Amino acid sequence: MQQLIEQGNFLALSRTQPELFNTPHHFRLENNTQVFIGDAGIIAFTPEKSVSQTSKHIVLSCGVHGNETAPIEICDDLVRQILTGEITLAHRVLFLFGNLPAMDIAERFVEENMNRLFSGAHSAGEGCNNDERRRAKALEDAVSDFFSAACDGEGKYHYDLHTAIRASKNEKFAVYPYLHGRNHSKGQLAFLAACGVKTILLSESPTTTFSYFSSHQHQAHAFTVELGKVQPFGHNDMTRFADARDALTALITQQTFAPEVDMDSLDIYRVNQVINKQQEDFKLHFDDDTPNFTDYAKGTVLASESGKTYVAEQDGEAIVFPNAKVTIGQRAMLTVVPTQLENLDV
Numbered sequence: 282m283q284q285l286i287e288q289g290n291f292l293a294l295s296r297t298q299p300e301l302f303n304t305p306h307h308f309r310l311e312n313n314t315q316v317f318i319g320d321a322g323i324i325a326f327t328p329e330k331s332v333s334q335t336s337k338h339i340v341l342s343c344g345v346h347g348n349e350t351a352p353i354e355i356c357d358d359l360v361r362q363i364l365t366g367e368i369t370l371a372h373r374v375l376f377l378f379g380n381l382p383a384m385d386i387a388e389r390f391v392e393e394n395m396n397r398l399f400s401g402a403h404s405a406g407e408g409c410n411n412d413e414r415r416r417a418k419a420l421e422d423a424v425s426d427f428f429s430a431a432c433d434g435e436g437k438y439h440y441d442l443h444t445a446i447r448a449s450k451n452e453k454f455a456v457y458p459y460l461h462g463r464n465h466s467k468g469q470l471a472f473l474a475a476c477g478v479k480t481i482l483l484s485e486s487p488t489t490t491f492s493y494f495s496s497h498q499h500q501a502h503a504f505t506v507e508l509g510k511v512q513p514f515g516h517n518d519m520t521r522f523a524d525a526r527d528a529l530t531a532l533i534t535q536q537t538f539a540p541e542v543d544m545d546s547l548d549i550y551r552v553n554q555v556i557n558k559q560q561e562d563f564k565l566h567f568d569d570d571t572p573n574f575t576d577y578a579k580g581t582v583l584a585s586e587s588g589k590t591y592v593a594e595q596d597g598e599a600i601v602f603p604n605a606k607v608t609i610g611q612r613a614m615l616t617v618v619p620t621q622l623e624n625l626d627v
């Protein structure tokens with residue numbers, strides 16, 4: 282653990298010597314921050330706090346898809362800075378490096394897309410029978426244990442950080458999971474805007490994503506945050522992530538980080554269609570390099586498969602996350618349309 286504290290190389294050790302973390306570790310840093318390592322890639326920090334301070338409980342996850350490297354590099358760096366005492370936390374933070382084996386092969390996943398395995402989906406069907414299913418359950422358990430320490434009135438937050446497979450007309454965007462009637466939060470939109478994320482997709486149905494799990498199960502402010510485009514490790518232009526890195530640093534190190542936002546500066550969309558692949562011959566009717574948020578006129582054929590054609594239902598309907606290669610039954614594309622947000626909470 283001494284080497285870990287001196288070098289802060291938690292991710293590297295988790296990837297190269299995961300057995301070091303087969304049993305949980307507890308220790309304290311010089312600044313009295315408590316460290317709890319639950320498993321390889323799972324590390325929680327609890328700073329010393331005075332009685333008058335309220336805590337935020339913040340989960341930062343990355344690498345749920347192993348080839349989405351920029352968020353992994355950002356979190357790796359934050360963990361290093363915390364362990365080496367370069368920064369001091371104001372709040373509890375749990376870092377989750379999701380799919381370590383997929384990082385090693387520079388792929389989205391090894392056997393199964395982990396971001397379809399939350400809210401218990403890891404144990405449905407054939408059961409918890411592969412590494413990704415077991416890891417999704419372990420990540421859920423880590424989040425539940427972490428949030429169980431939150432007192433009434435203390436905020437719970439989960440930013441699940443990703444990058445998208447294709448280029449995007451709106452480079453950074455976030456999916457706001459379905460809230461089942463709870464109000465959306467203006468403060469959260471302001472925080473995302475401070476991260477450079479000014480395009481928000483409002484999901485209108487339950488999903489098996491990680492952010493929906495924390496939002497629904499723990500009533501946390503939770504988001505899937507897309508910070509750019511997939512690149513191999515070391516090939517990210519980190520200047521494009523500076524706002525996100527700075528805002529995340531401010532969030533975890535400042536007692537009160539409360540940026541403001543002009544709602545007119547945001548592009549809000551609601552999900553209009555969730556298109557699931559049902560046949561092996563599912564195909565997209567636009568070029569492979571068509572960016573996310575490309576919009577179409579009403580009636581344009583967007584995708585088809587045996588027995589079904591998917592068209593834009595409205596003028597200006599835009600495509601997000603199109604992927605014809607997903608497993609049958611899984612989401613192959615979202616379509617979104619512009620909307621307004623009303624009844625915002627603070």
Ligand SMILES: O=C(O)CCC(=O)N[C@@H](CCC(=O)O)C(=O)O
Binds near residue numbers: 445456490602603
């Ligand atoms: O670019 C893509 O096609 C996928 C990028 C990605 O991993 N997105 C997440 C979004 C999760 C959500 O809808 O909240 C995913 O597909 O898991």
Ligand SMILES: [Zn+2]
Binds near residue numbers: 345346349443444
């Ligand atoms: Zn992803």
